[in-house]
Amino acid sequence: MAQLSEINISAQPNKSPNKRAEIKKKSLWVRIWEHKIFYLFLLPGIIWFIIFAYIPMYGVTIAFKDFNFAEGIIGSDWVGFKYFKQFFDYYQSWDIIRNTLVISLLKLVFGFPMPIILALLINEVRARVFKRAVQTISYLPHFISWVVVVTLMDRLLTPYGGPINGLIHALGFNEIAFMGNIKTFYPLVILSDIWKSVGWNTIIYLAAIAGIDPQLYEAAKMDGAGRFRQMWHVTLPSIKGVMVILFILATGSIMKAGFEQLLLLNTPATNAIGNVLDVYQVHAGLEQGRFSYAAAVGLFQGLIALILVVTANRISKKVNETSLW
Incomplete structure (x- = not known):
């Protein structure tokens, strides 16, 4: 049968x-x-x-x-690529694009690995109370407004009675004007961004680590692997997919350097390296009333972000067989 x-x-x-x-x-x-x-x-x-x-x-x-307000969006006259041409003809347009790319790439290079490192370190902690305390303290800054963060930075780093400069003076050195200084502008932007976002982003990696099969660690122990080798050969490969997905999403933010942070940290002294697309289009749209011009700048920004995400996704799909779609 x-x-x-x-x-x-x-x-x-x-x-x-x-x-x-x-x-x-x-x-x-x-x-x-x-x-x-x-x-x-x-x-x-x-x-x-x-x-x-x-x-x-x-x-x-x-x-x-x-x-114009009288005609509205539907009734306004078509002008084609007039405002795109105006933006690229503007003498500071390429400086603004360069500043945006530099700050975003610095954030990606230095900021992207930090949640992974913190998640690996927290995962290795065996004391549950200490582990939860570190995790809670690390992601609390995410809920603090950039207005509060920059105000705290100004109070701590001011050369007029600030504790950091007080310590520098006590050691026999001259006070440093950190805020509004071109030499310290990029480090302040990167470090403040990492401090504010590292704990929140760590939650995703900790969730991915929690889903790893414990038998993999047992097998690694039987092969004589220590905790560092287990981390390198078991933990990291197991969360590689999550890392790739988040990296692809992060590439979409390369043209967005961070509006609130740069709006508050940038000063006339640092405008040459701190003026970015996010801040520029808000100034053009809300302060100067050039709504069509600001929309053109924002659309250009969004199209570049879309191209970067699609490109990164396609490369990842071919190399790692991991992608968003």
Whole structure:
């Protein structure tokens, strides 16, 4: 009987690709219907994105129009790429783009590995109370506004009675004006960004580490691997997929150096290296009332970010077989 059934199965003709696709499509809708309750939970989020993220995309057309309040977006005259040309003809445009790229790349190079390192260190701590305390303290700065952070930095680093400069003076050195100093501007931007975001980003990696099969560590121990080798050969390869996904997402922020931070830290003394696209388009749009011009700058910024994400995703898919889509 078994041989007969095998013969009957082998004798059946192969289904055409169209038939297989139809069955797959039907099975997808069947699965969606079977789990309709769970999809209902997604509905509020989908509606929110449609209303607040997709419908407002029509406003992007303002970048190609000579916008005025009387006519509105629909009634304003089309001017094509007029404001894009104005931005690239502006004598400081390439300096602004360069500043944005430099600060963003510095944040990516120095800031991206820090949550991974902190997550690995926290994971190695065996005292639960100390481990939870370190984790809680590390991600609390995420909830502090940049206004408060920059104010604290100003109070700590001021040469007029600040504790840092007080210590420098006590050691016999001259006070340093950290804030508004070109030489210290980039270090302050990078270190403050790491301090504020490292703990929050660590949560993702700790969650990924928690999902690693403990048997892998047991096997590594049996092979004589110490804690460092377990970290190198078990932990890091196991969270590689998460690292790649977050890196791809981080590339999309290369054209966004950080609006609030740079708006507050940048001063006339550091404007040559601190003026970035985020701050520039807000000044152009809100202070100068050049809404179409600011929209054109923002659209250029978004298109470059999209290209970077797609490129990074395609490279990752070919090299590591890990991608967003």
